[in-house]
Amino acid sequence: MSESHNPPPVRGEFPLQVAMPWRLDGPDDPALPLVVCLHGMGMDEDQFSLLLQGLTKTPARLLVPRAPYPVEVRREGRIGASWYAYDGDQERFRRELDRTQGLVTDLVTTVEAEQRLKPRARFLLGFSQGGYCGAYLAMRNQDLFRGMIISGARVKTExxxxEMKQAAGTGFSALLxxxxxxxSVSxxxxxxxxxxxxxAGMDVELRTFDAGHSLGRAQVAVARxxxxxxxxxxxA
Structure with a gap:
């Protein structure tokens, strides 16, 4: 009597659409510089905008999206948002960064078209988790961004x-x-x-502050x- 064998499981993948709520702050001038601001893990667009109020005095407009994936912030009893999942695997991390890059660049293009923005320059500001993915996507899209401000995160130079060599020629600059x-960050x-x-020839500056893993008024003033x-x- 022959031994029966179960067939291997059938596997597939069902694509999902994710929503990215956003807010646009600052003076109503379509030509003003646009700063795309990516928040830290567990935050949302309203929390981050509150921290960045002083930046609109540049003057500039701030496009602040909410990260696409909900995450529980248990110690505060609320739901925040996350840009990606991270488990230490570097190739998986790179794929997550690529996915985030596509979402954010598509968002910028869509919002600019819908709101009829014609910014004379664009910059990216990222804090903590938003800094890790923000640095990656800004440097890989130097035709879109003139520079980046990264706080509480390490630029994944490896x-x-x-892109670092390219930045030396394009004039792309960075404030760390x-x-x-x-x-949290060494x-x-x-x-x-x-x-x-x-x-690599980049225009880059590192500023240090008497602070912890946070983005406060002193950092925002320097960014402005x-x-x-x-x-x-x-x-101002």
Whole structure:
């Protein structure tokens, strides 16, 4: 009597659409510089916009999307949002960054068309988780962004070797910000990233603050001055 064998399981993948609510802050001028702002894990667009209020004084407009994936913030009893899942596997991380890159660049194009924006320059600001994916997508889209502000995150320079060399020729610039008391991101690794970017010929600056893993008024003031210096705006 022959032994029966179960057939292997049939597997597939069902595509889902994700929603990315967004808000647009700042003066009603379609030509103003546009700063695309990516929040940290567990935050949402309203929380992040509250931290960034001073940045509109550049003057500039802020496009602040909510990350597409809900995440539980148990200690606060609420639901926040996340840009990607991370388990340490670097190739999987790169795929997640590629997916986020596509979502954000499509969002920027769509919002600009719907709102009839014609920004004379675009910058990307990313904090924490939003800084990791923001640096990746900004440097890989130098035709879209003139520069980036990354706070509380390390630029994954090992993923961006060609893009760093390209930035030396395009004039793409970077402001890195780090809190001296940040226990989530190593200051030494931040400095190493800055060195690698500078060695590739990039216009890059690292500013440190008496802060932890946070984005406060001091960082926002420096970011405002940095954007203004690159757009001819006057920081109030």
């Amino acid at each position: 993923f961006l070797l060609d 910000m780090h809190g001296d008391r940040d226990r 200051g030494e690794r931040q400095e190493t990233a800055r060195q690698r970017m500078a060695e 001055e940095w954007v203004a210096s690159r757009t001819g705006g006057g920081a």
